[in-house]
Amino acid sequence: MNVLCTGGAGYVGSACLRRILRFGYDAVAYDNLSTGNRAAVPDGRLIVGDILDRDALERTMRDCRIGAVMHFAALASVPDSIADPGSYWLTNVIGTKNVLDAMIECDVPLILFSSTAATYAFTSDMPLTESSLQDPHVPYGTTKLTAERLIHDYARAYGLGYTFLRYFNASGADPDGTHGEARAAESHLIPLIFGVATGRREKLTVYGGDWPTPDGTCIRDYVHTTDLAAAHQLALETLEPGMGRAYNVGSGSGSSVLEVIGACESVIGRSIPYEVVERRPGDPAVLIASPSKLEQELGWKRRYDRLSTIVETAWAWHRTHPDGYATSRSMAGPLHA
Ligand SMILES: NC(=O)c1ccc[n+]([C@@H]2O[C@H](COP(=O)([O-])OP(=O)(O)OC[C@H]3O[C@@H](n4cnc5c(N)ncnc54)[C@H](O)[C@@H]3O)[C@@H](O)[C@H]2O)c1
Structure with missing residues (x-):
C-alpha cells in the first residue's frame, strides 16, 4: 500500500515514515518544511507541499496512488497556540479538512491521525484512558480535538476508516x-x-x-519515537474502511x-x-496515559x-x-x- 505521511519530515512523522518503509510499505512525506527537516526523510521520499494547498494534495494523492494517509502535519506548541490561536485553527483544523476533502476526491479510504494528550480534561483521574473526558484547556488541544471530530464526521459520511493515536511526550x-x-x-x-x-x-x-x-x-509521560512508530505500524496494518478507533500511546x-x-x-x-x-x-x-487498550488490542509492547x-x-x-x-x-x- 502507498502511504502519504503529511508532516513526514517532522520529528515523529519521519520516524514513522522510516519504520513503515522498513516494513514494506511504499510511502512519501508531504511536508512544507516549516518545522521539519529535509534530511530526516530518506532520499526521493519527500514532496514539499502544504496541507493548506488542496490542489497539490489531490495531485499528490493521485500521482502517488495513495491508499492511506498518516496525518502528522500540524502546529504543535502549547504556548504558541495560546499566543496565536488563528494559525493553529488554520493548520490543524482547516488543514485537516483539506486532507479529508482530498482523500474523498481521490478515493483514499484510510487515515491515521496524530492526536494528543492535550485533548483530555486535565482534571481527570490519571492515568487517562481513551474514555476519559476530552475537554481541552489550550488552543492546541482544542484544534486537535476539533480535527478528531471532523475525521469522525467524514468517516461516518463517507465510510472512511480512522485511528486516532493520542500520544503523550514523544x-x-x-x-x-x-x-x-x-x-x-x-x-x-x-x-x-x-x-x-x-x-x-x-x-x-x-x-x-x-x-x-x-x-x-x-x-x-515519555514515549520513545521508536515505540510510537511501532504503534503507527500496528495501527496501519489493522486499519480497515468503516473502522473508527482511538488509542493512547503512553507508558x-x-x-x-x-x-x-x-x-x-x-x-x-x-x-x-x-x-x-x-x-x-x-x-x-x-x-x-494508560496504554492498556493499545497493548491488548494491537499487541503493542514498548521497547x-x-x-x-x-x-x-x-x-x-x-x-x-x-x-x-x-x-x-x-x-x-x-x-x-
Ligand atoms: N512531539 C510530541 O510530543 C507530540 C505529542 C502529541 C502529539 N503530537 C502530534 O504529532 C504530530 C507531529 O509532531 P512533531 O513533534 O513531530 O512535530 P514537528 O513540528 O516535528 O512535525 C510537524 C511537521 O509538520 C509539518 N507541517 C506543519 N505545517 C504544515 C503544513 N501546513 N503543511 C505541510 N506540512 C506542515 C512541519 O514542517 C513538520 O515537519 C503533530 O500532529 C503533533 O500535534 C506530538
Missing part, C-alpha cells in the same frame, strides 16, 4: 544516532536540556516548582521535570543549570521502557548533532559538554 532518537529531534524553535524538555548541555542555551527554565507533585514540578507512568533533568545529568556526567519560574498558562500538574534509555538515545543524537541536521560531530567517544 522523546528519544533513533538508536543508531542518525535521526532525532531538531526544531529551530524548541519547546520540548529533553532537547532543551541537551541544548544547555551542548552550549546552545545558557540555562533551562522550569515552569513552576509548587505543583501538587512529590518534587513540585510537572509530571509527564502508564510519568517522570517529573526534575527527574528528567536528573536522568539527563547522569547521561552527560555533569549538572544542568536551571531556574524555576512562575507556572505557565495551560500546563497541567500531571499527564499520564524503551526506562527514562534512562530514552535520554541516552536522545543524547547520542544531540551530542553528535548540536545544530540539528545542519551539523554533525563524530560519534567517537563520550562528549562531556
Whole structure:
C-alpha cells in the first residue's frame, strides 16, 4: 500500500515514515518544511507541499496512488497556540479538512491521525484512558480535538476508516544516532536540556516548582519515537474502511521535570543549570496515559521502557548533532559538554 505521511519530515512523522518503509510499505512525506527537516526523510521520499494547498494534495494523492494517509502535519506548541490561536485553527483544523476533502476526491479510504494528550480534561483521574473526558484547556488541544471530530464526521459520511493515536511526550532518537529531534524553535524538555548541555542555551527554565507533585514540578509521560512508530505500524496494518478507533500511546507512568533533568545529568556526567519560574498558562500538574487498550488490542509492547534509555538515545543524537541536521560531530567517544 502507498502511504502519504503529511508532516513526514517532522520529528515523529519521519520516524514513522522510516519504520513503515522498513516494513514494506511504499510511502512519501508531504511536508512544507516549516518545522521539519529535509534530511530526516530518506532520499526521493519527500514532496514539499502544504496541507493548506488542496490542489497539490489531490495531485499528490493521485500521482502517488495513495491508499492511506498518516496525518502528522500540524502546529504543535502549547504556548504558541495560546499566543496565536488563528494559525493553529488554520493548520490543524482547516488543514485537516483539506486532507479529508482530498482523500474523498481521490478515493483514499484510510487515515491515521496524530492526536494528543492535550485533548483530555486535565482534571481527570490519571492515568487517562481513551474514555476519559476530552475537554481541552489550550488552543492546541482544542484544534486537535476539533480535527478528531471532523475525521469522525467524514468517516461516518463517507465510510472512511480512522485511528486516532493520542500520544503523550514523544522523546528519544533513533538508536543508531542518525535521526532525532531538531526544531529551530524548541519547546520540548529533553532537547532543551541537551541544548544547555551542548552550549546552545545558557540555562533551562522550569515552569513552576509548587505543583501538587512529590518534587513540585510537572509530571509527564515519555514515549520513545521508536515505540510510537511501532504503534503507527500496528495501527496501519489493522486499519480497515468503516473502522473508527482511538488509542493512547503512553507508558502508564510519568517522570517529573526534575527527574528528567536528573536522568539527563547522569547521561552527560555533569549538572544542568536551571531556574524555576512562575507556572505557565495551560500546563497541567500531571499527564499520564494508560496504554492498556493499545497493548491488548494491537499487541503493542514498548521497547524503551526506562527514562534512562530514552535520554541516552536522545543524547547520542544531540551530542553528535548540536545544530540539528545542519551539523554533525563524530560519534567517537563520550562528549562531556
Ligand atoms: N512531539 C510530541 O510530543 C507530540 C505529542 C502529541 C502529539 N503530537 C502530534 O504529532 C504530530 C507531529 O509532531 P512533531 O513533534 O513531530 O512535530 P514537528 O513540528 O516535528 O512535525 C510537524 C511537521 O509538520 C509539518 N507541517 C506543519 N505545517 C504544515 C503544513 N501546513 N503543511 C505541510 N506540512 C506542515 C512541519 O514542517 C513538520 O515537519 C503533530 O500532529 C503533533 O500535534 C506530538
